[in-house]
Amino acid sequence: MPASAQVVSGLRTFAKDVADGFIEITHNGFALLGLAVAFAAILLISRPDLRHSGEAQLRDWLQARQVATLGTPVEPDAVERATATNPTELPKEQAAVAYWLSKKYRVAAEPLAVLVSEAYELGERNQLDPTLILAIMAIESSFNPFAQSSVGAQGLMQVMTRVHTDKYEHFGGQLAAFDPVSNLRVGVKVLKECIARAGSLEGGLRYYVGAANLPNDGGYASKVLAEHARIRQIAGRPAPAAAPAKPALVAKEAAPSTVAAADVVADGKLLVN
Structure with a gap:
């Protein structure tokens, strides 16, 4: 086999190995991500206190972002405090x-x-x-x-x-x-x-x-x-x-x-x- 053909064959083999390795890593990564999500869901279901704490932290973070962006708090539920009706x-x-x-x-x-x-x-x-x-x-x-x-x-x-x-x-x-x-x-x-x-x-x-x-x-x-x-x-x-x-x-x-x-x-x- 000519030297050029050997080089081409080697590059193909290398590319195939890289692609197979990437697919295997990606597959394993998604599997690990799925397991992590499932574990987190089970944990949150079994621990309502953690879920509430996480929701509160996320809400506070979102409110802080809104204040930073708009310059004033956004309270869509404020209308519930109003003593008013049509x-x-x-x-x-x-x-x-x-x-x-x-x-x-x-x-x-x-x-x-x-x-x-x-x-x-x-x-x-x-x-x-x-x-x-x-x-x-x-x-x-x-x-x-x-x-x-x-x-x-x-x-x-x-x-x-x-x-x-x-x-x-x-x-x-x-x-x-x-x-x-x-x-x-x-x-x-x-x-x-x-x-x-x-x-x-x-x-x-x-x-x-x-x-x-x-x-x-x-x-x-x-x-x-x-x-x-x-x-x-x-x-x-x-x-x-x-x-x-x-x-x-x-x-x-x-x-x-x-x-x-x-x-x-x-x-x-x-x-x-």
């Missing part, structure tokens, strides 16, 4: 009330839609007129969830947080006073207690505002009842029936009490404003 998704009566309150108090209709829906649900559960609950929110805070009075009444329903701290325990603590729905639920509970204690709606409102032992409530009950009537009209409900006069109760409330207003504050069971 008013058009409410029943017709509730939507009408939400839009009317939004226009009158210059508050966005979307968060008001949540409050209106919650007021209706709480009203049914506590046998209270939901439009009364909304009227109290309107008079107390004008639907400002961060409102605070000079005496420390806070939130939509202007509940005295330091007095009713125990009522916020189920909501994670007293800072929940600034969560609109939590404040609304606590306020309704306080209102129901006040009405039960007074034996009448107007008397309950006097207790609610902390004027049960004062000569008058500064017109508070009248303001709430007037707004209550307006909201009922918007809701298409008949006007609330006038409560029968109770001279004995009025005389008792108007008479000087042996319990001073300061004692009512110290008692801390019903005073909210």
Whole structure:
């Protein structure tokens, strides 16, 4: 065989050996990679703590990359924290009330839609007129969830947080006073207690505002009842029936009490404003 033919044959043999070796290495590499993936999957399934830790690290890394790229965190789930919903998704009566309150108090209709829906649900559960609950929110805070009075009444329903701290325990603590729905639920509970204690709606409102032992409530009950009537009209409900006069109760409330207003504050069971 000529020398050139021997060289060509040798090169072919070398090339074939290299190709066979590459294929074998690649095949073994894929096999090892498959085994590694299978082992990692089994490990993650059997160790949820490792899986959660890995997911958290990956999420943190991705968020860090987003902040570095965009200059601000990206939170697609932030909308879940918003107290808002589309008013058009409410029943017709509730939507009408939400839009009317939004226009009158210059508050966005979307968060008001949540409050209106919650007021209706709480009203049914506590046998209270939901439009009364909304009227109290309107008079107390004008639907400002961060409102605070000079005496420390806070939130939509202007509940005295330091007095009713125990009522916020189920909501994670007293800072929940600034969560609109939590404040609304606590306020309704306080209102129901006040009405039960007074034996009448107007008397309950006097207790609610902390004027049960004062000569008058500064017109508070009248303001709430007037707004209550307006909201009922918007809701298409008949006007609330006038409560029968109770001279004995009025005389008792108007008479000087042996319990001073300061004692009512110290008692801390019903005073909210």
